[in-house]
Structure formats: C-alpha cells, structure tokens
Amino acid sequence: MNLSKRLEIVATLVDVGSRVIDVGCDHAYLDIYLTKNNNNKCIATDINKSALDNAIKNIKKHRLGKKIETKLTIGLSNIDVKSDDNIVICGLGTRTIIEILHSNVLSDTLIISSNNDVEKLRRAVISLGYYIDSEIFLFDKDIPYIIIKFKKGDKKYKSIDYIFGPILKNNIEYRNYINNKYKKIIKSIPMKKINIRLKYRLLLLRLKIHH
Numbered sequence: 001m002n003l004s005k006r007l008e009i010v011a012t013l014v015d016v017g018s019r020v021i022d023v024g025c026d027h028a029y030l031d032i033y034l035t036k037n038n039n040n041k042c043i044a045t046d047i048n049k050s051a052l053d054n055a056i057k058n059i060k061k062h063r064l065g066k067k068i069e070t071k072l073t074i075g076l077s078n079i080d081v082k083s084d085d086n087i088v089i090c091g092l093g094t095r096t097i098i099e100i101l102h103s104n105v106l107s108d109t110l111i112i113s114s115n116n117d118v119e120k121l122r123r124a125v126i127s128l129g130y131y132i133d134s135e136i137f138l139f140d141k142d143i144p145y146i147i148i149k150f151k152k153g154d155k156k157y158k159s160i161d162y163i164f165g166p167i168l169k170n171n172i173e174y175r176n177y178i179n180n181k182y183k184k185i186i187k188s189i190p191m192k193k194i195n196i197r198l199k200y201r202l203l204l205l206r207l208k209i210h211h
C-alpha cells in the first residue's frame, strides 16, 4: 500500500502503541499503515457509507479486522473516547473540525490537519485547553499542508503564534512559502484597495520582525 507523503507525516505524529480514533477515515489507508507500522489499534470512522464500505474492504484485504474497528458516525458521536487515545482528524475543513471537537468528550492528544483557516483552528483548539506540541508544514504533489499535534495543557500564545504557528513561524520553508504567497496576493489586489494591501504588508512585516 502506498501511503501519501501527507499521511506518512501524519503517522509520524501518532504515539506508538496508542489507540487511534481516525475521524473521516475515508479509505482507512492511515489506519492500515498505523496498525502495521506503529503498533496502533484504530477506530476508523466516517459519516459517509460508501467511504466506510471502501475502508472495510481495504481493512479486510489486509486482514486487519481485529485491529481496526469501523464505525459509521458523525464525528466522534457514539465513541467512548479515552484520555490516552490519539484523535486524528485530517482532510476536513476547520468549521467541521471545530463542530466535532465542541460536541464530544476529547482525548489528551489531537492530531489535526485542516483544509483551511488554520489560524481559526489554532484559536479554537487552544481555547479548549490544548497547547501546540508539534507543527509540520509540507508539500504533497505541490499542495501545501499543515499538520498540528495538540496536547492537553496550558501555554501562553501571542497573536503571531495563532496566525503563523508558534513553531512554523520559525520554519524557513514555511516563512518562504508565506512570503511568496503574500507577495503574490498583494500584487493581485487593486491599488485602490489600500486597506487590504496594507493588511498583508503588515502581516509580512510582523513575520519579519519576529525573526
């Protein structure tokens, strides 16, 4: 089984031997990889029946039915979450992720990769009593991804930490990516929209000054 680079990096953040709850498992490739390579047991869940049927087919093919339980459910509903579980939510949007986190009992370790609005995600998860333990930025097939491991606990953050990430704000590859992205955005904004141009210029400046 060929795991994508993105999911391979997600797997590096999962605690060896832990029980994993993979919300929105789709094909269950991550769960299959983790049970084979990281000594995990998994609960693979999805809201979509055809996605879960696909997961069940793949799990059967790899004879991992005893190590990976599957569940058709919304988010973490009907799952008995334990504090030492690793909850993984990858490939969903920030709004859905926040809804899932707000409506359930959570474990002490969350590994999350959102499709959008990472600042909002950081703010929401930290406000639930977590801190950022690791953050990884990567390109997979030219698409940028951020994967964050949150752990239960308290840390103080500045606004720049929410915007760019307390770890990623010091990461050269991420800084270069933001620099190029924001410069392109500024170029594309008409001169008369001075406030929006200024907003991006100030963000770039803050990232630079912070360094």
Ligand SMILES: C[S@@+](CC[C@H](N)C(=O)[O-])C[C@H]1O[C@@H](n2cnc3c(N)ncnc32)[C@H](O)[C@@H]1O
Residues within 6 Å of the ligand: 007, 023, 024, 025, 026, 027, 045, 046, 047, 048, 051, 073, 074, 075, 076, 089, 090, 091, 092, 096, 100
């Ligand atoms: C883009 S796929 C991501 C699959 C996998 N996690 C990954 O990162 O490759 C998103 C999956 O999340 C499922 N999903 C969306 N909203 C969900 C929810 N509220 N609860 C559970 N699964 C959900 C979709 O059905 C889909 O299979």
